[in-house]
Amino acid sequence: MNLFSDIVVRSPWLYRINAGSCNGCDVELATTACIPRYDVERLGCRYCGSPRHADIVLITGPLTLRVRDKVLRVWQEIPEPKVTVAVGICPISGGVFRGGHSIEGPIDRYIPVDVNVPGCPPRPQSIMEGVLLAKKIWLDRLNGIAPGHKEERHVSLP
Amino acid sequence: MFRFLKLLGKNLAQGPSTDPFPAKEAHTPERFRGRVVVNPEQCVGCRICHHMCAGGAIRIEDNEEKTGYNFTVWHNTCALCGMCRHYCPTKAITLSTDWHNAHTQEDKYDWAAHYSIPYLACAGCGAHIRMLPPQLAARLYAHSPVDMTDLLKLCPSCRQLAAARREEISNDTHEQE
Numbered sequence: 608m609n610l611f612s613d614i615v616v617r618s619p620w621l622y623r624i625n626a627g628s629c630n631g632c633d634v635e636l637a638t639t640a641c642i643p644r645y646d647v648e649r650l651g652c653r654y655c656g657s658p659r660h661a662d663i664v665l666i667t668g669p670l671t672l673r674v675r676d677k678v679l680r681v682w683q684e685i686p687e688p689k690v691t692v693a694v695g696i697c698p699i700s701g702g703v704f705r706g707g708h709s710i711e712g713p714i715d716r717y718i719p720v721d722v723n724v725p726g727c728p729p730r731p732q733s734i735m736e737g738v739l740l741a742k743k744i745w746l747d748r749l750n751g752i753a754p755g756h757k758e759e760r761h762v763s764l765p
Numbered sequence: 766m767f768r769f770l771k772l773l774g775k776n777l778a779q780g781p782s783t784d785p786f787p788a789k790e791a792h793t794p795e796r797f798r799g800r801v802v803v804n805p806e807q808c809v810g811c812r813i814c815h816h817m818c819a820g821g822a823i824r825i826e827d828n829e830e831k832t833g834y835n836f837t838v839w840h841n842t843c844a845l846c847g848m849c850r851h852y853c854p855t856k857a858i859t860l861s862t863d864w865h866n867a868h869t870q871e872d873k874y875d876w877a878a879h880y881s882i883p884y885l886a887c888a889g890c891g892a893h894i895r896m897l898p899p900q901l902a903a904r905l906y907a908h909s910p911v912d913m914t915d916l917l918k919l920c921p922s923c924r925q926l927a928a929a930r931r932e933e934i935s936n937d938t939h940e941q942e
């Protein structure tokens with residue numbers, strides 16, 4: 608059993624949260640999954656429909672006031688050790704929406720982000736690079752190499 | 766029902782449609798809008814790019830000694846729209862085809878390009894100026910008989926003075942004739 612789990616690399620499941628995105632980044636995320644040309648499943652990842660099954664969470668959008676609490680609640684439902692990837696400039700810095708009256712982001716004000724993939728939107732290959740980076744961090748956390756900083760990851764719901 | 770046979774045949778003949786990336790470098794179109802790069806030689810510090818920037822990614826500030834300015838592009842808020850390139854009068858700022866942008870959170874605020882661009886002193890009064898890049902100057906002075914090499918080393922006010930003096934001299938010669 609040990610030998611088996613040593614040989615087999617575990618596969619992370621991806622989960623998408625739209626935190627008020629314009630849909631551009633979401634389309635690119637769907638592209639990585641649905642178009643054979645990119646096919647993120649080659650990397651051993653697949654999208655899942657429930658946050659409780661997820662390992663890597665991809666967040667798009669600048670975190671609007673309206674979705675903030677829902678995003679935080681869904682994010683908390685994802686079991687540790689999770690890896691958070693900010694896809695697009697919106698969640699990273701607010702992007703073109705920065706300073707808007709309804710923008711609560713950037714997302715790292717509320718959620719500890721691990722990987723950033725800037726672009727508006729980033730091209731699918733760039734997202735795949737981000738997923739690979741996130742997978743590496745996730746495997747390191749599983750193996751106890753990288754700190755999971757579970758305690759620091761306390762998110763207080765408003 | 767036998768459609769899959771057709772597909773199988775097609776795949777065998779044409780190879781898979783999946784892009785081999787990340788095993789191989791992905792194809793990038795020539796006109797792909799990737800990370801912004803600046804050519805400090807060409808930049809005249811007009812700040813049009815800063816004014817146009819959709820994402821507020823560009824910051825241009827005088828340095829502490831006021832001997833030049835610091836030009837920063839933060840890629841993490843750049844929308845890759847290309848407006849800066851479109852409006853830059855000297856074509857100093859442009860978008861490369863580099864899209865390898867994924868980075869860890871530690872690098873978030875370092876994911877930027879910094880340029881430090883010095884001012885030159887005006888040959889007339891010593892004021893801080895940026896010289897027009899030769900290509901642009903050549904276009905501006907294309908139909909003018911004036912020798913531009915010395916003019917380019919002057920600030921706008923000194924250039925005005927120089928133009929006035931030129932006028933004066935040419936008027937004098939006209940009168941003499």
Ligand code: SF4
Pocket residue numbers: 628629630631632633667668669694695696697698702703726727728
């Ligand atoms: S980064 Fe750009 S494409 Fe992505 S959600 Fe924001 S505005 Fe839309």
Ligand code: SF4
Pocket residue numbers: 801814817818819820821822823838842843844845846847848849850
């Ligand atoms: S490409 Fe657009 S967002 Fe990026 S620096 Fe230029 S003007 Fe700003």
Ligand code: SF4
Pocket residue numbers: 803807808809810811812813814815852853854855856857858
């Ligand atoms: S990069 Fe171009 S537009 Fe921006 S300050 Fe320099 S010359 Fe002006």
